[in-house]
Amino acid sequence: MIRVRNLVKRYGGIRVVDGVGFDVAEGEVFGLLGPNGAGKTTTMEMIEGLRKPDSGEIQLFGVDGVREPDKMKEMIGVQLQSTALFDHLTAEESILLYGSFYRQMRPVDELLKAFDLEEKRKTLVKHLSGGQRQRLAIALAVVHDPRVIFLDEPTTGLDPKARRDLWRIILTLKDEGRTIFLSTHYMEEAEQLCDRVAIMNAGQVIDLDSPSGLIRQLASDSVIEFALEKKAMEVSLRQLRGVKEVRQDEGLILLLTNDLRGTLSELIRTADQEELALSGLRTRTATLEDVFLERTGKRLTEK
Numbered sequence: 331m332i333r334v335r336n337l338v339k340r341y342g343g344i345r346v347v348d349g350v351g352f353d354v355a356e357g358e359v360f361g362l363l364g365p366n367g368a369g370k371t372t373t374m375e376m377i378e379g380l381r382k383p384d385s386g387e388i389q390l391f392g393v394d395g396v397r398e399p400d401k402m403k404e405m406i407g408v409q410l411q412s413t414a415l416f417d418h419l420t421a422e423e424s425i426l427l428y429g430s431f432y433r434q435m436r437p438v439d440e441l442l443k444a445f446d447l448e449e450k451r452k453t454l455v456k457h458l459s460g461g462q463r464q465r466l467a468i469a470l471a472v473v474h475d476p477r478v479i480f481l482d483e484p485t486t487g488l489d490p491k492a493r494r495d496l497w498r499i500i501l502t503l504k505d506e507g508r509t510i511f512l513s514t515h516y517m518e519e520a521e522q523l524c525d526r527v528a529i530m531n532a533g534q535v536i537d538l539d540s541p542s543g544l545i546r547q548l549a550s551d552s553v554i555e556f557a558l559e560k561k562a563m564e565v566s567l568r569q570l571r572g573v574k575e576v577r578q579d580e581g582l583i584l585l586l587t588n589d590l591r592g593t594l595s596e597l598i599r600t601a602d603q604e605e606l607a608l609s610g611l612r613t614r615t616a617t618l619e620d621v622f623l624e625r626t627g628k629r630l631t632e633k
């Protein structure tokens with residue numbers, strides 16, 4: 331349904347999107363995951379027909395998105411940045427206004443209900459909370475009942491509850507059979523929502539798979555984190571059973587292992603023998619953050 335090949339966009343001689351390609355299937359939630367500046371917004375906006383690529387191919391439902399971007403407008407829904415909403419309109423007026431831009435629109439009541447905004451129908455946009463504004467911005471994106479919806483970092487800046495509410499709404503849109511293309515720099519968001527994730531870094535897609543597939547490809551599936559008062563033991567950490575890699579991160583030591591029990595018991599035994607205290611010891615299964623770290627040597631998000 332969406333086919334992208336060799337997409338390139340340069341700004342000031344720099345290829346901020348550098349040969350990106352992928353296919354998105356009908357009905358899936360497809361995510362672009364990457365840090366700030368990776369090129370996610372530029373890639374999305376080229377597919378949406380809002381920016382012109384320097385080269386490459388884009389097809390949506392067989393329409394050539396590079397030559398005929400206007401043809402795609404009725405088929406796609408694009409979430410506005412919530413700052414682009416009109417402060418002095420109510421939620422209901424905003425929906426009616428955006429609906430008037432299209433040949434057909436979904437009933438206002440249905441949209442207010444679906445986006446949990448019934449009680450805010452008569453409330454001015456400027457008095458809505460961050461989560462409500464964000465829900466309204468997505469309601470406006472689906473006002474004409476599009477088959478594909480583009481969401482650019484839909485939950486950035488929201489508190490955990492508002493983020494979860496929005497995830498539920500996004501999954502309902504998927505259940506309705508829509509295709510959802512989203513960008514995010516939150517790995518939990520990609521893990522929770524996306525059927526497949528393209529990891530972007532410095533303008534390129536460096537990996538693409540389901541979240542669990544990406545994690546399975548890692549050499550190690552678990553992480554042990556702790557702090558050591560003295561650094562004396564570090565030299566031998568690499569020799570502990572199962573350890574694939576030893577990393578330092580902001581005063582913490584990270585052991586990446588494919589044998590959690592084996593590594594943990596040897597670690598504790600060695601620390602006892604060397605009379606070293608392990609503080610803040612915890613274990614976790616690998617995440618997309620670890621995938622990103624393994625591929626790029628960098629963190630996806632700042633701590």
Ligand SMILES: Nc1ncnc2c1ncn2[C@@H]1O[C@H](COP(=O)(O)OP(=O)(O)OP(=O)(O)O)[C@@H](O)[C@H]1O
Nearest residue numbers: 341342346364365366367368369370371372373515
């Ligand atoms: N109109 C523009 N003119 C010049 N440079 C641009 C323009 N738009 C984007 N860039 C640059 O292209 C790079 C990629 O930006 P883009 O917004 O696509 O990244 P992103 O992954 O969406 O990041 P963010 O999460 O911060 O939005 C950045 O270095 C940015 O400064």
